[in-house]
Structure formats: structure tokens, C-alpha cells
Amino acid sequence: MNGPFMLRHALDGAVSANPARGVNHVEILADPLVISISARPATVARVKERLAGEEGLRFSGPAEWLVVAPRHDAIRVKSLTEAMGADALVADQSGGRVVLRLSGPAARAILAKLTPLDLHPDVFGEGQSANAFFGHVGVNLARLEGDVFELVLMRSFALFAFEELLEMGLEFGLTAGFAT
Amino acid sequence: MTGSRLSSGGLVDRSRSLSFTFDGKTLSGYEGDTLASALIANDQLLVGRSFKYHRPRGILTAGSAEPNALVTLGRGGRTEPNTRATVAELYQGLEARSQNRWPSLEWDVGSLNSLLSPFLGAGFYYKTFMWPKAFWEKVYEPFIRMAAGLGRLEMEADPDRYEKAWAHCDLLVVGAGPAGLMAALTAGRAGLRVILADEDFRLGGSLLPSMASVDGAKAADFAATTVAELQSLGNVTLMPRTTVFGWYDDMVFGAVEKVQKHVAVPSHDRPVERLWRIHAHHAVLATGAIERPLVFGGNDKPGIMTASATSTYVNRYGVSPGDRVAVFTNGGTGYRTAQDLVSAGIQVTAIVDTRAGADDRVPDGVRVVRSAGVVDTQGRKRLGSIIVERAGFEEEIACDALAMSGGWTPTIHLACQRGAKPVWSEEKQVFLAPDSDPRLTLAGAANGLETLAEALADGAAKAFAVLAKLERTASGTDVPAVEEARSSVHSPVWYVGGARSKAFVDYQNDVHVKDLALAQREAYSSVELSKRYTTSGMATDQGKIANQNATGIIAAMRGISPGEVGLSTYRPFYTPVSLGVIAGTSRDEHGRPVRRSPLHAWAEKNGATFVEAGLWYRSSYFLKPGEKTWREACDREVLNVRANAGLCDVSTLGKIEVKGPDAAEFLNRLYCNAMLKLPVGKARYGLMLREDGMVHDDGTVSRLAEDHFFLTTTTAMAAEVLSHMEYYAQTQWPDLDVTMVSVSDQWAQMAIAGPKSRAILSKIVDADLSEEGFPFLAAREVMLKGGLAARLFRISFSGELAYELAVPAGYGEAVADLVMSAGAEHGICAYGLEALNVLRIEKGHVTHAELNGTVTPDDAGFGKMMAMQKPDFVGKQLSSRFGLTAADRLQLVGLKPVDPKNDIRTGAHLLKEGAKPSMANDQGIVTSNCFSPTLQHPIALALLKSGRERMGETIVVFDRLRGDEFPAVVCSPVFVDPENAKLKGEPARPARPAQKEAAE
Amino acid sequence: MASLISCPHCGTRPKEEFSIKGDATRMRPSPQAPAEVWHKFVFIRDNPKGRHKEFWHHVLGCRRWLVVERDTLTHEVYGVTDAQQALKAGEAVE
Secondary structure, eight states, X not given: OOTTOOOXXXXXXXXXXXXXXXXXXXXXXXXXXXXXXXXXXXXXXXXXXXXXXXXXXXXXXXXEEEEEESSOOHHHHHHHHHHHGGXXXXXXXXXXXXXXXXXXXXXXXXHTTTOOXXXXXXXXXXXXXXXXXXXXXXXXXXXXXXXEEEEXXXXXXXXXXXXXXXXXXXXXXXXXXXOO | XXXXXXXXXXXXXXXXXXXXXXXXXXXXXXXXXXXHHHHHHTTOOOOEEOTTTOOEEOOOOSSTTOSSOEEEESOGGGOEEEEETTTOBOOTTOEEEOOSOSBOSSSBGGGGGGGGGGGSOTTHHXXXXXXXXXXXXXXXXHHHHHHSOOOOOOOSOOOSOEEEEEEEEEXXXXXXXXXXXXXXXXXXXXXXXXXXXXXXXXXXXXGTTOOOEETTEEHHHHHHHHHHHHHHOTTEEEETTEEEEEEEGGGEEEEEEESSTTSXXXXXXXXXXXXXXXXXXXXXXXXXXXXXXXXXXXXXXXXXXXXXXXXXXXXXXXXESXXXXXEEESSHHHHHHHHHHHHTTOEEEEXXXXXXXXXXXXXXXXXXXXXXXXXXXXXXXXXXXXXXXXXXXXXXXXXXXEEEEOOEEEOOTGGGTTSOOOXXXXXXXXXXXXXXXXXXXXXXXXXXXXXXXXXXXXXXXXXXXXXXXXXXXXOOOOOOXXXXXXXXXXXXXXXXXXXXXXXXXXXXXXEEHHHHHHHHHTTOOSHHHXXXXXXXXXXXXXXXXXXXXXXXXXHHHHTSOHHHHOOOOOOSOSSOOOHHHXXXXXXXXXXXXXXXXXXXXXXXXXTEEXXXXXXXXXXXXXXXXXXXXXXXXXXXXXXXXXXXEEEXXXXXXXXXXXXXXXXHXXXXXXXXXXXXXXXXTBEEEEEEEOTTSSEEEEEEEEEEETTEEEEEXXXXXXXXXXXXXXXXXXXXXXXXXXXXXXXXXXXXXXXXXXXXXXXXXXXXXXXXXXXXXXXXXXXXXXXXXXXXXXXXXXXXXXXXXXXEEEEEGGGHHXXXXXXXXXXXXXXXXXXXXXXXXXXHHHTTOOOXXXXXXXXXXXXXXXXXXXXXXXXXXXXXXXXXXXXXXXXXXEEEEEEEESSTTOOOOTTXXXXXXXXXXXXXXXXXXXXXXXXXXXXXXEEEEEEEETGGGGTTOXXXXXXXXXXXXXXXXXXXXXXXXXXXXXXXXXXXXXXXXXXXXXXX | OOOEEEETTTEEEEGGGOEEEEESSOOOOOTXXXXXXXXXXXXXXXXXXXXXXXXXXXXXXXXXXXXXEEETTTOXXXXXXXXXXXXXXXXXXX
């Protein structure tokens, strides 16, 4: 898609090429799709309605959402932008975000060291997402299913936050690697 | 005369022997021991020296209130001074050292202080060390610090890790004694999310040493069974070794978990301690009670401990503090301890009871001396006998240990930490917790209850109450039946009269009864003043042992009730908390987040030296082979940009998109200059003000579509500007139909500057970049050859023909590589922050060095940009106020030294020639400076009074700190290419003055 | 350790996620208002003990400006509303 241009991931070099995979694991998405959608005050209801059922929809605020998918998809950016028209500010943030998937029986215990969110399944169920404090930085955190969480981090902070995450996972043998 | 290990009994694992050292001597204990119980087993009852008088001190308690047995554990970076031996879990290889003694614990020179004690009473510092004043810091303070004090810190860094974590629950139960276990069990069975935390490594609290039977089982076995059930419940989290130290706003509790304090070499995979912030919807404090010592003459000798501590050592740890133990009590606890001792086969020489009569069962063959008191004790480093006074007659009773009980003080600390005062109970003669928050209740001994049966029932009842509030049904939890010897209540004795030697109230700070009396005589009678005057309750134990007795004694001295005297204020932390765990992971490079530009790796491979700029690591300069200093690199980069071209990473700029039908109106109100009619496809320099009329930030505004804008902010103010914009949109102009989002991290942005920049970009960008096709201030989406969408802006911070190219961050490095290779034939170089700064100073472009919060647009030379014809913009109204329009305001100027050898340095002040350096004569300050490689001499920007009227004036640059004082000439801040000819990359020709284009 | 604010959009969160701007009852005067009114708006603040309305910005959450009504002494929180939604609904913040 992008001709001769090589993609450089913010976490390139932060994990070994052939990482071990333990029961508690962080998967780094190599080229994910992250779109932010901000509705205008006058169009919140309309935009919300139009986004209902959108796959990979994440809550950021009462008038702001993310759409996250495992692979960057320029066509989807374009079609969402066109669908929203003047009603919302649609921005492709894929380059500016790092998406991680943390899974395993200790996922909650690891996250408890980084975020104040109460991640008990009765409180934060499957499909739920939120912006929150994460270590020293911000995150959009979603529960994809059971013990699988998705973390959307700002690219500039990603290496710092990733190192912090790995350190918090040390006692649980947390492993990490790029998704294959 | 020996402390020893009993042949059987206790909850220690006798099959697992552990060796440890105390003051270098190798000793042994068992798994399940504390350091204190192991020391007693080895007859090491002398453990430390007291704070002020260096008196020999032993072990007073078996818990966290311990004031005496403070030791230093570990070595090197793991050294931990002032650790209470009574809560230090024994492990193989533990190294402990006694404190506050020299040369040794046995022979301590400091104990001479005892001979000086008549001069060392309360307030002696203030009275003794008053003059001469010159001695305060040089003689007195070092002397006091040497003589007094506790353990010493090691300067070596702590090698271990610490963490913080959050926990959430419906019910937090603090304390896993009888009340806490029942509360947790009741709530746990009903399905609540329960956290049960206890400071001990074994859960059970007072059940562990109890000889009572619960539900037909030994109390300790009942505790174990209950803990096992709790462990099996998925909704209950057990947190042993966890001290809940504070109750904070909104039901947040602070706790420290000792994760690896009981191992010799902690695993690096886990922290040694973890700080928990527990958000609980409800809490039951089952924190128990602390047994008070009796205050009598000589009550601090090693071998004297509280009765419950004696029972705990005998029953839980299977050790005995002595062969012949005396008991001194004012209530039933002493009798129970006597029974425990007798049951373990230890001789009880006498029970001394302050009361005339009591119906407690006296163990067979034990003598009771009623209506009596201990007035003195014999023995130096170990108790040898007690002097008992009864009806005027004295008797010496030989003993090598004394178990004393002055009654029980409910542990209400947490409940009183948020300002509510404890409530005195006349009936129970104790302070109870105030009723300050319906979400927090106390249970068991902490609630003033005295028997095991009451505590168990109360714990269950408090959990039921929480369930009722949450409208949850409780499945049946019966309160277990208790069989226990009857025990009479204590009748308070705050002070045992007739003391013939010092009667200590606060052991750790060596405060005795006479000190409290002195404080009353000298009018420091309020409890808070008495505390500070005598230091009673100010030691690391924070008065857990002392405060209740001190209040009782002060009340007696003043002839009022203890309730009227009150207690000094309770504050977190309940017990000392290490600084390491408060810092958590925030140490070294993890002290604050690090931000990396998407071009970080590109800069690295081009040889960048990085500099921290806020949270960012930015490339500062790029050393070439042969270059030794930053100046060599910087000068080369500047000259190359002016002659050829350079690429600079400006990805750190804040980037914000704004959209909506009111977007233009919104920006028109935010910036002081006009934005409404900015054409689509064009960029404009913009200045944001604060409401007080000062410049807030500067940057560029580009119009992508009629209703869609892209702004840049300075690196430093990126987050602040977004908040500022959201504030105005949401709270001040809620009717404007506009939305915005930060895209700062999405774009890798590079400045490509220099006369060859057009030629270089033309090789890459699939668009007409001619002067007509892409004129100055053009701002458009473009395609790169090869098919990557990018944004291109024709803006210049360097004053050269320049562009800023933005591409999705992941492609930044690839595009920068491409620009560098395309530019190779044109002599492109990478340039860093240093060169960027020199380029902008040469052009007189401002940054936050100039826009320092006290500068108006007019001060910075932008007066004409302000669109005062606009009906409103942030800062408009106060811009025209008196003072902001004064003629003598500091205005931006340039400075050149008269002698080019003089470096004008930032921070220097400006003076008129011949004027004395004084505040009144201050004419301004230097804000930025550099050596201009273009002009080959130093230049500077400055803010100077009425500066624009003073071109050509010679002024004195004055900096006393660095010894500068030399003349400089005031000039225009634009040192290079004032006609802006170079902006078009063409030879100099007359040009209309362009607006300032872009800002960093 | 923490104070918790119940954000109407995000739920209960610690104060670390927020930044505080102060008095939420002061609204920007009209552009035509006399200098004295502007001076008071920009520079003069009460420092009340007790019940008070403040702007809190949920910086690490939904990025909404909230009006938190709380007791400045006890930190008892009486209510948290979204500033823009309240203002648009015509509720005076007073």
C-alpha cells in the first residue's frame, strides 16, 4: 500500500525475534488500525447511532470513540470518514498508537499494578472499554474476552509503558512478542 | 535466669531450623518464629539501648506496637534500620544488629547519659543549647545527633524492587483475629468481594496464642480452619503480611504488603514490598487492642514485657522469657498469663495485683499479693527482682521476667485518621472510635469488647450489617461457641505510686512520669503541647504504647477526666512505611515517562546526541567524524542549512485537529490574530493569549477544509493547549458546534530547510512545488512518489526556504531516510535542537524563552497582529489595561557585544552605562543567546525597557553570578536576512516583510 | 493516597486522572463588560471552606470538563456533572 516505505514499529527491538510464549503473554500488533471519531456537540446522538454495531468500537468519552482492528485498512478509514461526513472528526491514528493484547490468568493481577480501573468481570465485562491511567501515562483499555485485554497506548510513550508492563509481569513469567 | 525454648508447643515448625546472626553471633530458631521469639529462645533479652539515656532495653511486646526491640536488619543496600524484632519474620541467614550503642550492646559509652539524666529532662534542648548561637549548627546539633538516635542508613542504593497496585472490594476487613475472621467469613459466604488484610505472616490474631476452645477445637485450629475456608472462596482475597496503614478520602485505604521481607535474597522477579491502594465500599476494622504496660519505677528492664506478649511467646512460639516469672496486673489478663505459664511448666513466683479483690482463677500454688504495686526493679541488663510495696511494707521478690498488664487500648487509629476525635468511654475507661462514616465500623477488641466470644459475635454482626445495607442475603454463619476461663475487667491504674526510680511512659523516647509533670508545671498542659514538649508519643511507634497512659497521667495531675485531656491527633502511617515502597517503580529512569519521537531511531543512526526536553528525548546535535564539541556540530549544521539544506525532527510539536461548522469562529476567539478568513490550503502563524493578556503559546494554524483545521503548538505546551481549548469549548462557549482531537503522535514531522529544500522535496513529492504551485504558507495534503499520503506545509522557522513534511509516524523513518538520500547530492545534513535554536535566534524568532508568561504580543513585537477589531478573543479585554500598554514595558530586541570576544549569556541583566547595579536600575534581561556562525560573533535576544526606541544604544550586560560586565549594542532582533529574501530560496531582493511563519 | 471522583462518563476514578481549574461558578463576562468585572473574573478568587463547585478536567479519561461539587474541608463529593451538557441544558452552574 505504501510503496517502498518500510513501517517502523515503536517497539521494534524491544522484544526478541523468536520470543517464548508463556501462559501470560503480551502480543504486539504489528500494523493495527486505530481510528478516532469525535462527534460535534450537535451530532453526538446521530454519530452514536451510526456507530452502533461497528466492529472494534471502543469508548473514549461521551462524544469520542476509537475503532480498533488488527490490521491497518485504508479503505475502512476512507469509508468511515465518508460515512461521518461533516458530523464527526475522523482521524486515522494508526501510526500514533501502539496496540497490545495482554492475555493469561494473571492479566488482571498485572493490570492492577498499572491502572486504577476495577477489572472484575462483574464491573468491567467483555466488550467494555475505557480511557484510564496506566503507569504514568494514559491508555484505552478493553476487555476483549475473559482474560484477554487490549491496550491502546500513545506511540511516543509506548516503549516506556511496555517496559513498565513487562516489569509488572515479571513475577508471572509474562512474555511478549509481535503477533504473527 | 534464662530465656529458653520450651520442649514442646507453639506454632513453630520444629523440623525446620533456621540460623541467623545477632551482632555477629550465630543463633538458631525455627520457621514460624519472629526475630524476637528466636532471640528469647537464645536468652538474648537485651536487644537495644534506649534513645536518650542509652538504657538497656529488651522486648516489650509481641507485635507491631513494639517501642524497644528495634534492630537493623540486612547489610549493604538491603540494610533496614529501626525494624521491630517483634514483627520481623525469621528466615535462614537473617542478619540483625543492635542499635544506638557504642562500642557494643553490652558496654555502651552512651549510657553515661543516664548519670546526666537530672539535666536531660523534658525541654532540655531548648534550655541547654541556647547560646552561643554559633554553636547551634556546628556543635550542638552534631552532638545531639551523635548521642541520640536510632539506626543508621547505608548510603548504598537499595537493589530491590518495589511496586504499587490497586485493589477493589465490597468489604475490606482489617485484622484477621477472631472478629476479622468472622466478618470475612460471613461476608465471604454471602458472596461479597472481600479483602482480609493482616500485618502478621500467620492469620488468626489473638486466636493464635489463645488457650480457649472455639467450636470444640483449639483456638489456633479454629483460625486455621476458617482461613482454609476463606482461601477456598474465589470472592475472598487474603492478604497476610499486609499492614493497612491509612484511611483516606473516599474509602481508599493504603496498605503495605511485605512480599519478600522474609527471605535472605529476594527474587528479582518480585518486589520486596508492594503498596496497595484499596478502594473498599465498606470496611470493618478488626484491628484488636494493644495491651498497656504499667507505669512503675524501673519498668523498662530487659525481661519485663506485657502479659499478652508473655503468653504469645509461650503459647504461639514455644519460648519462655524466664524460669521464674512474676506477674503484675490490674485485671484478668495477668491471671490468664499466669495460667499459661504454669501450664507450660514455668514457675510463677507471684501475681501482684493492684486491686483488693478479683474473682479470677488463680493457678494452683501461685501466690497473689493484692492491693500491691511494684515500686522498683533490680538488675542491670536483665531483671533480677522486683520490689513490691503493700500497705507501706516492701518486699523483694526474685524473678527473671515480669509479665505486666495495665489493661487494653482499642486500636482505633485508622478510624481517627480523617479528623474525627476519639470518644472517651467512662464505662470502659478507654477511648473508642468516633462514628464518623457509615461505611466504616469497628469490631471486636477494637470496638472495646473484651472477650473472645464477644469478638467473634461482633465480627459476624458487623458483616451482617454490611450485607443488609447492600441488600444481600446472608447464608447462615453461626457464631461458634467459646469455652474460656472467666477473666475480670481491668481497673485502670495510669501510674503506680511510690516509684523509686524512673517510671517510663514512652519507652522509645525515654519519657518518664517526671517529664510529664514538668510539662504541666511549665504550662505545656494541653495534650498536644505535652507531647511536643516531652516528645511522648513522637517516636517511630507513634505512642501506641504510651499515649493512653500519658493521657491518664496528665488527667490525674490536672484533676480532670482522661476524656477531657483527649489524645493527640492520629495520622497515617499506622506503622512506619519504607520510602522505597512509596516511590514504587518511580525510580531512576522510571521516575517519569520518557517520550520518544517516531524519528528517534533515525536520529540515532545519524549519530544524534539526545537531550531531555520535558519528557521528550530530542536530538540535540549530530557529531561528524573529527568534531569534538557540540558547537562544532551546531555551527556546521547552521551554515549548511543556510547554504544547502537540513532535516530536523519536529515531531514533538503538539498537533490538534479541529472540526465543525463553528471551527473557524472557535479559533478566531482562541487566537489573538484573525483566523476566520484563513483560506483553505493555507497556514498562518497564530498567537494564543491567556485572559490576562499575556502570550500563552504560539504555533501554526492550517485550514484543511472549510470546517476542518490542523494546528501545531509548541512542544512544551502541547498538553496544556489542548486542555485550554477543551476548556473554552466545553465550559465557556458550549454552544459552539466544534470538536477537536489530538493527533500529536500520529505524525512524524520533519522540517526540511535551506535553499536546496525545494529541489530535494521535488524528487520525493508528487506535486508541483514551484513558487506558484506551492507558495509560502501553502498547507496541503500531498502524495509522495511511491504512494504515501502526507501533509506538506511551506513554513519556516529558520528563515530559509523551508517545508514541514508530516507522514504517519510509522513511516517517518523511511521517509526521513528517503529525504536524506535524495538530498545527498544537494549536501543535506541532519540538524538538531541546538542548530534549530541558533537559526531562530539569528532570525529573531521567539520561543518560550521569550514568551515566559509576562510577555504581551506587543512586547514580543507582534502588536500589529492583534485583531482588536474582533468582537472577542481570549485575552482581548485585559490586553488594553493599564500597565500592559505602558511605554516602558520590556520589549524584544537584539544585542551584539561591542567586543565580539564577549559572550552574552542568557539570564544576564541589562543596565544603562554607568548605572549602579540595582533593582531600580534594572533595564531588562537576556532571554536567549548563541554564537552566530553566519555572522561569526555572539548574538542575543533580550527583553529591554522601551527596547524598540533604543536601537543603537550601548548598554551594559551585567551578570554578577558569572562575573560578566561588558558593553553591548542594542539592535533589531532579526540578525540575518531582514528582508526575508531567503524565504523564497532566491537571491536577496526587496521583499515585503513577511509575517513570522512558524514557531517551535 | 487518593481521592476518588465519580466521572459521569467513566465511573469512579482517582484524582491522578484529573486536573483541577478551580471555581466553576465564574463564567467569562461578556466582551463588553467593564474592566472591573473582567479584573474580578481573571484575578480574584475566593478560597471557600466547605461546599464548593470546581472545574475538574478528566485528562486521562474522557477529556471532559466536569463540575465537581464537593466540600473542600472533608472532600465529601455531592455531585459531578458534565459542564457542557449542564450548560447546554440551560442549567446555570451557580
